[in-house]
Amino acid sequence: MTAIRKFRENGATFFLLLALMAIFSLPRVLRAATVEEIAMIKSADRQKILVEGAKKEGKITWYTTLIVDQVVRPVKEAFEKEYPFVQLEFYRGNSENVVRKMLAEYQAKRYDVDLIDGTVSPVMVQRAGFLQRFYSPALADYPAELKDPQGFWGSTNLYFFALGYNTKMVKANEVPKSYADLLNPRWRGKMMWSTSRGSGAPMFIGNVLTSMGEEAGKAYLQKLKAQSIAKSTASNRQILDLVIAGEYPLAVHIFNHHAYISKSAGAPVDWYPIEPVTATIQTLALAKNAAHPHATMLFLDFVFSEKGQKVFQQSNYLPAHPKVNAKQADLKAGGGRFKKAVYMTPDVQFDKGNEWVDYFQDQFLKQ
Amino acid sequence: MARQQPYETVEPPLNSRRSNPSGSFGLKPTSRFGPETYVLILVSVITAYLVLPPLYSVIQTSLFTTKFTGELDEFTFSFYQDLFRELQVLGPLLNTMYFSVASAFLATCIGGIIAWIVTRTDAPLRGLGYFTAFASFGTPFILYTIGWLLLLGRAGPVNFWLKTLFNQTEPVLNVYSMWGMVFVESLLWSPFVFLMLAASFRSMDPSLEEASAVCGARVWQTLRRISLRLMLPAFFSVVLLIFIRAFESFEIPALVGLPGDIRVLTTSILLDAQRMPPTYGRAGAFAMLLMLVVAGALYAYSRVTREASKFHTITGKGYRPALIQLGPWRYLAAAGLVVYSFILLVLPFLIVLWASLLPFYMQPSLEAFSQFTLKNFVTAIHFPKLTDSIKNSILLGLGSATAVMLLTTFASWLLVRTKLRGRWLLDLLTTLPLLFPGIVMGLAIMRFYLIVPIPIYGTLWILLVAFVTRYIPYGIRYTHSGLLQLHRELEEAAYASGASWTHCMRRITLPLLTPSFLGGWIFIFLLSAKELSMSILLVSPRTPVVSVAIYELWENGQVGELAAFGVIWTAILVSIAVTYYLFARRYGIQQV
Numbered sequence: 001m002t003a004i005r006k007f008r009e010n011g012a013t014f015f016l017l018l019a020l021m022a023i024f025s026l027p028r029v030l031r032a033a034t035v036e037e038i039a040m041i042k043s044a045d046r047q048k049i050l051v052e053g054a055k056k057e058g059k060i061t062w063y064t065t066l067i068v069d070q071v072v073r074p075v076k077e078a079f080e081k082e083y084p085f086v087q088l089e090f091y092r093g094n095s096e097n098v099v100r101k102m103l104a105e106y107q108a109k110r111y112d113v114d115l116i117d118g119t120v121s122p123v124m125v126q127r128a129g130f131l132q133r134f135y136s137p138a139l140a141d142y143p144a145e146l147k148d149p150q151g152f153w154g155s156t157n158l159y160f161f162a163l164g165y166n167t168k169m170v171k172a173n174e175v176p177k178s179y180a181d182l183l184n185p186r187w188r189g190k191m192m193w194s195t196s197r198g199s200g201a202p203m204f205i206g207n208v209l210t211s212m213g214e215e216a217g218k219a220y221l222q223k224l225k226a227q228s229i230a231k232s233t234a235s236n237r238q239i240l241d242l243v244i245a246g247e248y249p250l251a252v253h254i255f256n257h258h259a260y261i262s263k264s265a266g267a268p269v270d271w272y273p274i275e276p277v278t279a280t281i282q283t284l285a286l287a288k289n290a291a292h293p294h295a296t297m298l299f300l301d302f303v304f305s306e307k308g309q310k311v312f313q314q315s316n317y318l319p320a321h322p323k324v325n326a327k328q329a330d331l332k333a334g335g336g337r338f339k340k341a342v343y344m345t346p347d348v349q350f351d352k353g354n355e356w357v358d359y360f361q362d363q364f365l366k367q
Numbered sequence: 368m369a370r371q372q373p374y375e376t377v378e379p380p381l382n383s384r385r386s387n388p389s390g391s392f393g394l395k396p397t398s399r400f401g402p403e404t405y406v407l408i409l410v411s412v413i414t415a416y417l418v419l420p421p422l423y424s425v426i427q428t429s430l431f432t433t434k435f436t437g438e439l440d441e442f443t444f445s446f447y448q449d450l451f452r453e454l455q456v457l458g459p460l461l462n463t464m465y466f467s468v469a470s471a472f473l474a475t476c477i478g479g480i481i482a483w484i485v486t487r488t489d490a491p492l493r494g495l496g497y498f499t500a501f502a503s504f505g506t507p508f509i510l511y512t513i514g515w516l517l518l519l520g521r522a523g524p525v526n527f528w529l530k531t532l533f534n535q536t537e538p539v540l541n542v543y544s545m546w547g548m549v550f551v552e553s554l555l556w557s558p559f560v561f562l563m564l565a566a567s568f569r570s571m572d573p574s575l576e577e578a579s580a581v582c583g584a585r586v587w588q589t590l591r592r593i594s595l596r597l598m599l600p601a602f603f604s605v606v607l608l609i610f611i612r613a614f615e616s617f618e619i620p621a622l623v624g625l626p627g628d629i630r631v632l633t634t635s636i637l638l639d640a641q642r643m644p645p646t647y648g649r650a651g652a653f654a655m656l657l658m659l660v661v662a663g664a665l666y667a668y669s670r671v672t673r674e675a676s677k678f679h680t681i682t683g684k685g686y687r688p689a690l691i692q693l694g695p696w697r698y699l700a701a702a703g704l705v706v707y708s709f710i711l712l713v714l715p716f717l718i719v720l721w722a723s724l725l726p727f728y729m730q731p732s733l734e735a736f737s738q739f740t741l742k743n744f745v746t747a748i749h750f751p752k753l754t755d756s757i758k759n760s761i762l763l764g765l766g767s768a769t770a771v772m773l774l775t776t777f778a779s780w781l782l783v784r785t786k787l788r789g790r791w792l793l794d795l796l797t798t799l800p801l802l803f804p805g806i807v808m809g810l811a812i813m814r815f816y817l818i819v820p821i822p823i824y825g826t827l828w829i830l831l832v833a834f835v836t837r838y839i840p841y842g843i844r845y846t847h848s849g850l851l852q853l854h855r856e857l858e859e860a861a862y863a864s865g866a867s868w869t870h871c872m873r874r875i876t877l878p879l880l881t882p883s884f885l886g887g888w889i890f891i892f893l894l895s896a897k898e899l900s901m902s903i904l905l906v907s908p909r910t911p912v913v914s915v916a917i918y919e920l921w922e923n924g925q926v927g928e929l930a931a932f933g934v935i936w937t938a939i940l941v942s943i944a945v946t947y948y949l950f951a952r953r954y955g956i957q958q959v
Contacts, residue, residue: 246522
């Protein structure tokens with residue numbers, strides 16, 4: 001009873017205090033900062049806000065197309081060393097899988113994912129309206145083609161495509177060095193390429209049509225058709241291994257760093273950049289309703305920074321950052337072996353990819 | 368019992384009086400809602416729950432375009448139109464037919480002969496058959512195919528050897544061809560045939576064969592005119608399954624056929640799925656078409672096996688089949704086993720092992736021998752979350768194999784023992800998951816559990832549900848053909864002696880069904896360890912599985928790393944399978 005009376009006596013003061021507290025904390029209590037606000041912070045205390053927020057979040061979920069063993073794990077370790085209070089979790093799949101998973105989850109209003117990457121997947125998610133624009137100071141150093149003009153994605157690393165050949169079967173002076181050289185009748189039936197949309201024949205076709213122009217490009221491809229290049233749904237890595245095994249002397253369109261890695265291990269294989277080479281960009285983007293926006297922004301800053309890019313370098317990936325060389329410098333455009341590259345940005349891949357896939361199917365498959 | 372039997376089978380009135388669909392007869396009065404009724408309801412509900420959502424999704428996929436967000440957009444028949452346009456081009460259709468028929472035929476022959484030698488003859492080395500089946504089926508599918516490509520490829524040892532033998536400069540064999548596809552596909556599926564037919568052969572009624580022998584028939588005549596005919600349900604099952612699998616498979620046609628420019632119906636579907644945003648409309652339409660064909664086949668089959676008594680081989684007269692004395696021929700049979708084991712298992716496994724020990728792939732030679740390294744195994748062992756993946760995959764294998772076999776045993780019992788009119792529909796329902804394209808089914812299950820308030824998304828349970836659904840068709844074929852062989856009189860005898868339905872099930876039916884049950888169990892266990900197309904969508908950061916890891920290595924790893932990982936995983940699976948087999952032999956199957 002006394003307690004209640006006491007409460008009544010002090011009631012006025014109590015409620016006044018409560019009301020004051022409520023007014024002062026109104027912005028925080030009623031409305032936590034949205035993902036958009038956090039992603040676009042440009043103030044001087046940005047880092048402090050992000051770190052404080054990240055400490056509460058403690059976690060990031062990343063849907064990745066990168067190779068876990070080769071690069072995701074080192075990146076995770078380096079990042080968690082920098083910010084020990086954040087745990088990085090990942091799901092790995094190919095472009096199609098990560099997109100499918102994220103879209104299905106978003107439709108069901110389940111917002112597990114914070115980050116999504118790929119050479120084309122972020123754009124697919126962007127078109128669906130499930131990406132959040134962000135600002136990362138680290139992206140200032142990057143050239144225009146390696147970041148989204150609207151701020152939806154930045155790049156982590158690059159891929160360059162080259163001709164791979166078996167050095168026991170093809171002498172150095174015989175290696176095809178231009179697109180025209182691929183038409184030499186001696187290579188008929190001796191070449192293989194992958195059917196993969198993102199890295200195989202369709203990408204090669206896209207490069208030819210872009211760099212030579214539609215008309216000249218198609219005329220060239222009609223001649224190439226006569227070379228009866230073997231197709232496989234195997235990945236570029238496996239096709240290169242078939243070349244190493246001697247099944248085919250030439251792989252038309254493989255990742256140059258794969259050939260380099262195998263060559264370093266002593267395999268009878270090398271790569272030749274037929275210019276302009278095809279280049280694709282590994283991009284990284286923020287999910288619209290990311291559950292851990294502070295921590296995720298810290299991560300984005302980290303991977304785009306020179307420090308984060310060095311992790312990619314040390315993992316034998318080709319860093320996107322213009323100031324960070326590849327471990328083997330000549331694997332990157334301008335690194336000594338080739339200059340001209342056609343960058344297939346995610347948007348171009350998305351918009352033109354179907355055409356290239358169709359052209360490949362109609363011309364090279366249904367003959 | 369002995370006196371009752373002829374009365375049972377000969378006199379029709381008793382049969383016709385048996386209108387009670389529940390399966391308990393005459394002497395034992397039962398209420399309308401005996402346990403069997405509940406089983407019927409339960410089995411149907413579970414099956415429908417598992418199968419209908421993906422079915423709905425497949426139909427939907429085939430009839431609607433999708434938006435960027437993955438939502439359904441417009442109703443369309445265009446996928447069907449595309450499909451029929453494709454069917455009008457004769458080449459791919461003929462290739463598909465040829466590939467499926469030839470694979471089903473060859474796999475059945477190989478697996479059937481081996482199963483017969485192992486279960487019915489006195490040939491030595493019979494245990495080898497089981498070991499080979501387990502081990503080859505335990506090898507990851509991709510690795511198995513790559514092994515064959517490396518062996519039979521242009522630069523492979525077989526061609527090298529043939530070139531030297533025939534003094535040729537060009538490769539003699541071209542594996543990137545139709546025969547290459549059929550060869551690899553049928554080898555891949557022959558363990559399935561073996562396990563299934565071995566179970567059936569083991570349950571053969573010896574008296575019929577003895578009768579045939581007494582009448583002066585030779586071993587071959589008996590085999591052809593008695594044994595093989597009794598095995599019709601089992602044969603139908605394997606041929607149907609392999610035919611469907613081959614018809615809708617795109618892996619072997621893509622890896623083996625495509626480099627040689629052999630197109631099948633699924634080739635365009637596969638490449639179509641690369642379009643963005645991805646649609647699986649064509650795949651859905653294709654599955655629908657296949658469904659019609661299979662529905663027809665199952666309906667016909669149900670009419671053939673309606674007279675179930677034709678196929679009864681396990682009767683009250685004791686069923687342990689006698690081993691056929693092959694005399695001197697038994698060494699030939701043993702040699703056959705060795706050759707089978709060598710081709711199916713040793714050759715591809717050796718080349719995979721070889722690849723796993725090299726820093727990069729080299730054709731077998733002494734020079735390569737000096738470069739042996741364990742580097743790939745070190746990489747494989749350090750694969751992220753390896754132990755979790757192995758644990759999860761094994762758990763899923765055990766869970767799905769057990770659940771599927773239990774469910775399908777009861778489903779088969781309903782199909783075989785009851786006289787319900789629409790039974791073949793249940794049969795169709797249980798066969799449908801075989802026809803769903805893996806990716807569409809994965810998506811369907813993912814969407815379903817994102818929407819319904821059953822919190823299994825992101826856990827192992829969703830994978831289990833998916834696997835159980837996927838493998839029901841295999842389970843049902845094992846138990847269905849197993850049950851057809853079981854004469855009703857055994858159950859009737861139990862009822863006559865006053866046993867309840869549950870008691871009869873537990874003491875009579877299930878124990879007699881053990882060979883089929885165990886054969887199906889181990890098959891599904893091994894099969895689930897390879898499942899990829901659904902797993903890849905349904906795994907979460909915390910539930911990694913091995914097949915996805917293998918796929919990752921396949922896409923991005925070097926052949927050696929993939930091979931090392933595969934060797935380790937095969938070793939684990941085979942040790943489980945062999946332990947299981949020894950255990951089963953001791954407690955379940957009485958003879959090898």
